[in-house]
Structure formats: structure tokens, C-alpha cells
Amino acid sequence: MGKKFILIKLVIVALLFGSSLAAQQHNHNHSGHNHDHSGHNHSGHNHDHSGHDHSGHNHDHSGHDHSGHNHGSHDHDSHGHHGPVCGVAHDHTFDAGNTALHHISDANVFSIGPLQIPLPCFLYAPGTGWDIFMSSKLKFDKIGHGDGGKAYNRYVLDGGAVRRVKDASFPMGDVAISGIVHQNDAYFVCHNNKLYETEAKSSADGGLFGGGITSFYDFSLTKNVTSMLIVTLLLSWLFLRVARRYRERDGMAPKGTQSFIETMFVFIQDEVAKPFLGAQYMKFLPFLMAIFFFILGLNLFGQIPFFGGSNVTGNLGVTMVLGILAFLVTNFNGNKHYWEHILWMPGVPAWVKTILTPVEILGIFIKPLTLMLRLFANITAGHMVIIIFVSLIFIFGDLGNNMGAGFGTAIASTLLTLFMMAIELLVAFIQAFAFCILTASYIGAAVEESHEPH
Amino acid sequence: MTGSIVAIGMGIAVIGAGIGIGNIGSKAMEAIARQPEAVGDIRSSMILMAALVEGAALIAIVMAFLVA
Numbered sequence: 381m382g383k384k385f386i387l388i389k390l391v392i393v394a395l396l397f398g399s400s401l402a403a404q405q406h407n408h409n410h411s412g413h414n415h416d417h418s419g420h421n422h423s424g425h426n427h428d429h430s431g432h433d434h435s436g437h438n439h440d441h442s443g444h445d446h447s448g449h450n451h452g453s454h455d456h457d458s459h460g461h462h463g464p465v466c467g468v469a470h471d472h473t474f475d476a477g478n479t480a481l482h483h484i485s486d487a488n489v490f491s492i493g494p495l496q497i498p499l500p501c502f503l504y505a506p507g508t509g510w511d512i513f514m515s516s517k518l519k520f521d522k523i524g525h526g527d528g529g530k531a532y533n534r535y536v537l538d539g540g541a542v543r544r545v546k547d548a549s550f551p552m553g554d555v556a557i558s559g560i561v562h563q564n565d566a567y568f569v570c571h572n573n574k575l576y577e578t579e580a581k582s583s584a585d586g587g588l589f590g591g592g593i594t595s596f597y598d599f600s601l602t603k604n605v606t607s608m609l610i611v612t613l614l615l616s617w618l619f620l621r622v623a624r625r626y627r628e629r630d631g632m633a634p635k636g637t638q639s640f641i642e643t644m645f646v647f648i649q650d651e652v653a654k655p656f657l658g659a660q661y662m663k664f665l666p667f668l669m670a671i672f673f674f675i676l677g678l679n680l681f682g683q684i685p686f687f688g689g690s691n692v693t694g695n696l697g698v699t700m701v702l703g704i705l706a707f708l709v710t711n712f713n714g715n716k717h718y719w720e721h722i723l724w725m726p727g728v729p730a731w732v733k734t735i736l737t738p739v740e741i742l743g744i745f746i747k748p749l750t751l752m753l754r755l756f757a758n759i760t761a762g763h764m765v766i767i768i769f770v771s772l773i774f775i776f777g778d779l780g781n782n783m784g785a786g787f788g789t790a791i792a793s794t795l796l797t798l799f800m801m802a803i804e805l806l807v808a809f810i811q812a813f814a815f816c817i818l819t820a821s822y823i824g825a826a827v828e829e830s831h832e833p834h
Numbered sequence: 835m836t837g838s839i840v841a842i843g844m845g846i847a848v849i850g851a852g853i854g855i856g857n858i859g860s861k862a863m864e865a866i867a868r869q870p871e872a873v874g875d876i877r878s879s880m881i882l883m884a885a886l887v888e889g890a891a892l893i894a895i896v897m898a899f900l901v902a
Contacts (some may be wrong), residue, residue, distance in 0.1 A: 719887055750889035750893065757891075757892045810881065817882055818882065
């Protein structure tokens with residue numbers, strides 16, 4: 381009993397330590413992604429604000445590397461200067477919503493804790509053609525936020541994601557930039573004391589947030605793609621290993637990984653495939669298993685703290701492809717009865733059919749659509765809630781200006797985050813299961829033989 | 835202004851889904867209490883139904899995101 385308590389205490393202490401580390405990280409990284417303030421032209425880092433209320437604002441971020449982090453501007457209502465300007469450092473605002481959105485979206489760097497690992501970029505723009513390089517070419521800080529210090533062929537890195545400068549007069553090739561300024565929803569690159577607006581991130585990465593038509597296409601190996609590859613390799617290794625074990629230990633009781641996988645496999649087979657698909661379950665079992673373990677693996681991989689922070693099953697593009705697969709498998713396997721019930725429902729009056737047929741046809745598309753949205757929304761919401769709980773520390777701690785409140789909130793927020801993570805583990809299983817069981821029920825309805833008396 | 839209205843809309847959608855899932859859960863509990871041997875079947879149908887109810891709320895929430 382005593383040992384258990386010591387263990388629990390150790391875990392809590394470790395997590396508190398971890399969250400305070402994260403606090404520093406966030407304080408450094410995310411101070412002010414909300415730059416909807418009127419600008420004030422400062423030359424360099426000179427903060428001479430006599431007459432302005434800046435007491436309480438920490439201008440001396442000693443220990444933090446701010447070279448190249450020229451985000452933002454100050455809130456000086458009494459000044460007439462408006463619009464973004466170059467060379468302004470430090471912000472005093474923290475926007476939890478933007479932080480959360482940033483963390484659930486895709487990026488061209490893979491982060492392990494504070495460390496940023498470059499990933500290959502495959503970019504295509506009509507006119508300039510293909511550009512293939514590692515994202516380290518855009519010179520972001522290895523430990524930091526992933527803002528680029530360089531532009532290459534008008535591509536810049538902002539918060540780990542590639543953007544492109546709109547202005548065609550911006551020089552091509554390697555160009556040094558002195559920072560990226562955010563204002564309202566627009567992003568500006570600072571080069572030679574002049575601001576150049578950038579386009580939105582390429583919508584090819586499937587972000588619901590921050591789409592828009594762009595002049596370039598991003599086919600990069602982003603952090604989501606990397607996570608997906610890692611999980612796929614991991615699952616392949618696991619299943620090939622288990623399959624070999626079954627051949628070797630034929631007729632014997634399962635052992636080790638075998639019994640771990642067998643529990644889940646038999647559960648899906650007996651609880652999902654057999655009841656819904658009946659005699660034909662063997663035909664669709666591989667598809668259902670692939671869907672279940674792929675979603676489960678990615679859900680769980682996204683839960684690992686400080687490792688990648690990928691949100692693959694919380695990406696609309698990924699869930700859309702899964703939904704389309706379910707749609708194709710259902711409709712290509714639909715038998716005569718399935719289509720008859722959709723197009724010309726037997727046994728109802730003709731005037732009812734005129735209402736029923738359009739509704740049923742809509743239903744074909746709504747089913748995979750809800751599959752797609754359910755998985756996306758559940759996983760994204762889980763990630764966001766955890767980030768918002770962590771963000772509470774910085775909201776109450778006022779970005780390090782109110783240490784007492786910060787530490788107090790850190791304790792409460794750590795416990796809340798732990799609780800949410802436990803729930804999210806449950807959600808990871810439930811959502812994989814729900815996707816699988818719903819797909820099975822849709823396929824089951826499509827392949828079912830007629831119940832009508834002959 | 836649109837933001838607050840959207841927030842209210844999302845809240846209403848969540849209330850609806852909450853009532854629905856609550857009903858499903860309570861009935862499932864009753865069913866399990868009556869027939870403990872059918873717990874497996876009841877659990878699968880419960881999750882299936884909860885997922886369907888949730889779907890309606892999710893569509894509302896995604897619409898709210900798009901409007902906001």
C-alpha cells in the first residue's frame with residue numbers, strides 16, 4: 381500500500397515538473413500569436429516607453445533566445461501608428477484558442493519535447509516547379525518554435541508550417557528574413573525592413589482551419605505523415621511477429637504479444653464482424669481489422685505527451701479517406717435488395733417513395749460523412765481540451781508575471797490534464813470501435829439477404 | 835457577435851446530444867440489470883446508438899466551426 385502511494389506521488393511530482401518545463405516552453409514559444417494590435421515602430425529591441433504603463437510586463441526575457449522571434453507589436457492606443465511593422469520584439473498576450481489550433485494542425489517539423497526535427501518538404505508551385513528540400517533549409521531554431529530565419533524561393537517557415545510570400549517581387553533563392561509578424565489573420569515576412577504578406581498554408585494538408593486557395597501545393601512529409609508511417613511500420617512489425625508466432629506455436633496457448641493482440645482481434649471478430657455480417661464475415665474481416673487497428677494505433681500515438689504531438693485521426697483529410705473507403709466497400713458490395721430499398725422501397729405507397737428515395741440517396745452519403753466527422757471531432761476535441769487545460773496555467777499565471785497563481789493553477793491543471801488523458805485513452809478505444817462497428821453495420825445492411833417471404 | 839451566437843448554438847446541440855446519450859445509458863443500465871447475461875450485446879448496441887446520436891451533435895458543431 382505504502383509503495384503504491386509513493387509511486388503515485390512520484391508520478392505527480394514528475395508531471396508537475398514536466399508541466400512547469402512546458403510552461404517555460406510555452407512562455408517562450410507562444411507568447412502572442414494573437415497580434416491584432418496596432419503597431420508601434422520600435423527600432424530594434426529598444427523599449428523606451430516613458431509614460432506608458434508597462435510595469436508588470438517582463439521585457440527582460442533573459443535566458444530565452446529571441447533572435448529571429450520578431451513577432452508582433454504592442455498595444456498602444458494612444459499612438460496613431462497602425463499596421464504591422466518590422467523589428468518589434470516581444471508580446472504580452474496569450475491566446476489559448478490560437479495556441480490550441482496551432483497544436484492540432486499539421487507542421488513541417490517533428491517535435492520531441494522542445495526539440496524540433498526537420499522533415500522533407502515537397503513543394504510545387506506553377507511557374508517555379510518543384511522544390512524539394514529539408515525544412516531545416518529554412519533555418520528554424522532546433523530548440524524553439526519552428527520559425528524560419530530564411531526564405532527559399534519565397535517559401536518561409538512559420539510555427540513549423542510552410543507558407544509562401546504572395547509578392548512576386550520577393551527575391552528567389554536563399555534570402556535572410558528577420559522575422560514573421562502576425563496581424564489579425566494575416567502573416568507578414570520581414571525582409572530588408574519591409575513587410576511581405578504570405579499566403580495561407582497549403583490546403584493540401586487537409587486543414588479545416590486555415591484553408592484558402594494558395595498558389596502552391598504542399599506534398600510534404602509532414603509530422604502527421606511521419607506519424608502515420610511510424611504507426612504503420614509498428615503495426616506491420618507487430619502483426620507479422622504475431623502471425624509468425626501462430627505458425628510456430630500451432631495448437632499451443634497464445635503467449636506474450638500474441639495474447640495481447642488476440643484479445644482485441646477476437647473481440648472485433650465476435651462482437652463486430654459476426655453479428656453484423658453473418659455468414660460473409662470472413663470476406664470483410666481484413667478490412668474491419670485494418671480500420672480498427674489503424675485508427676486505434678494512431679489515436680494512441682497521438683496521446684503520447686511531448687512526442688510528435690501528431691493529430692492524425694483528428695485530421696479531416698485522414699478521416700475523409702477512411703470514410704471514403706467505408707463508402708466504397710459498402711456500395712460496391714451492395715446487393716440487389718440494398719439498392720432496391722434505396723431507390724424503390726418495396727411495400728410503401730408511391731407518393732411516400734417520392735419522399736423516401738431522395739432521403740435514402742442522401743443517406744448513402746451522410747453515413748460516411750458522419751463517420752468522418754465523428755472521428756475527427758472526438759480526437760480533435762480531446763487534443764484541444766488538454767491544450768486548453770495547460771493553457772490555463774499561462775492565462776492565470778499571466779505569462780510568468782504572476783508566479784503564485786501560475787503554480788497554483790499548474791497543480792490543478794496537471795490533475796485535470798491527467799484526468800482528461802485517462803478519458804482520452806478510453807476515447808481512443810471507443811472511437812476505433814465505433815468506427816469499426818458502424819462500418820460493419822453499413823456493410824451488413826448492404827450485403828444482407830432479403831427477409832421478405834418468398 | 836456571430837461568435838457568441840455560434841457558441842449558444844453549439845451549447846444547444848450538446849444539450850440535445852447529452853439528453854440522448856443519457857437516455858441510452860440509463861436504458862442500457864436497466865437492461866443490463868434485468869439481463870446481466872446479455873451485457874455484451876447491450877454494450878455494443880449502446881455504443882452504436884450513442885455514436886449515432888453523437889453524429890447529429892458533431893454535424894452541428896462542425897457547422898458552427900465553419901460559420902464562426
